[in-house]
Amino acid sequence: MSGISASLTPPADAVAAVRHPDAPAPGELLGAHYGQCFGCGEDQPHGLHLQARAGEGVSLTAEFTVQPAHQGAPGLAHGGVLATALDETLGSLNWLLRTIAVTGRLETDFVRPVPVGTVLYLEAEVTAVAGRKIYSRAAGRIGGPDGPVAIRAEALFIEVKVDHFVDNGRPQEIKAAMSDPDQLRRARAFEVNP
C-alpha cells in the first residue's frame, strides 16, 4: 500500500490557510499550551517536552529529544511516541491560525529508526483549509535540521468549540485549567483566542 488516504486530500473548494495577525512572530517559541500536556507541558514529568517555534506563514519547527522512557525496542524510540511528537507538532499549527481544533486523522510513515538520545527536528505546515477541516503535514529529521527524514505524517484537524473540552474532559482538570489566574494560560489550555 502506498499514498495517503482520500480523506487527507483537500477538496476542490479548499483554500490556503491564513496566519492570524496576532500569531507569534517567526522564530518565536510557542511555549506549552497546557502545563500537563503529554506533548509539550513543562509540568508533565512523563511527557515529551517538545518545543515548537513559529515559522513563516502557517508553519513551524519543533524539537524533541528521545529519552530512555520513550523506548519501544531496546535503544530505539517507540513508534507511538514518535506519532505523538508529530501530532503535537501538527496540533501546534492551530495556534498560528488561532483556531481550536483536534486531530481527526493522523497518518504516519516511519522511515528510519530513531535511537534514544536523538534530537528529532520537526517541521510542519498547514496545506489547506476547508470549512472546519484543517489539512497539514509534518516531517521529523535526525542528525540535524537538514538531516534525513525519519518520520512524516499527514493529518486532518477538525475545528471544535471550547465546549468540546468542557463537555468531554474530566471535570477536575477542566475546573483547574479554567480557574487558572493567568489569563493567557487559561486561554491557551484550550487554545482559545484570549
Ligand SMILES: CCCCCCCCCC(=O)SCCNC(=O)CCNC(=O)[C@H](O)C(C)(C)COP(=O)(O)OP(=O)(O)OC[C@H]1O[C@@H](n2cnc3c(N)ncnc32)[C@H](O)[C@@H]1OP(=O)(O)O
Ligand atoms: C486545546 C488544543 C489542543 C492542542 C493539542 C495539540 C496536539 C494534540 C492534538 C490531539 O491529539 S487532539 C486529541 C485527539 N483527538 C480527539 O480526541 C478527537 C476525537 N474525535 C472527535 O471529537 C470528533 O470525531 C471530531 C471533533 C474530530 C469530529 O466530530 P464532529 O461531530 O465535530 O464532526 P463531524 O463528524 O461532523 O466531521 C466534520 C467533518 O470532518 C470529517 N472528519 C471527521 N473525522 C474524520 C476522520 N477521522 N477522518 C476523516 N475525516 C473526518 C467529516 O467527514 C466531516 O467532513 P465533511 O464536513 O466534509 O462532511
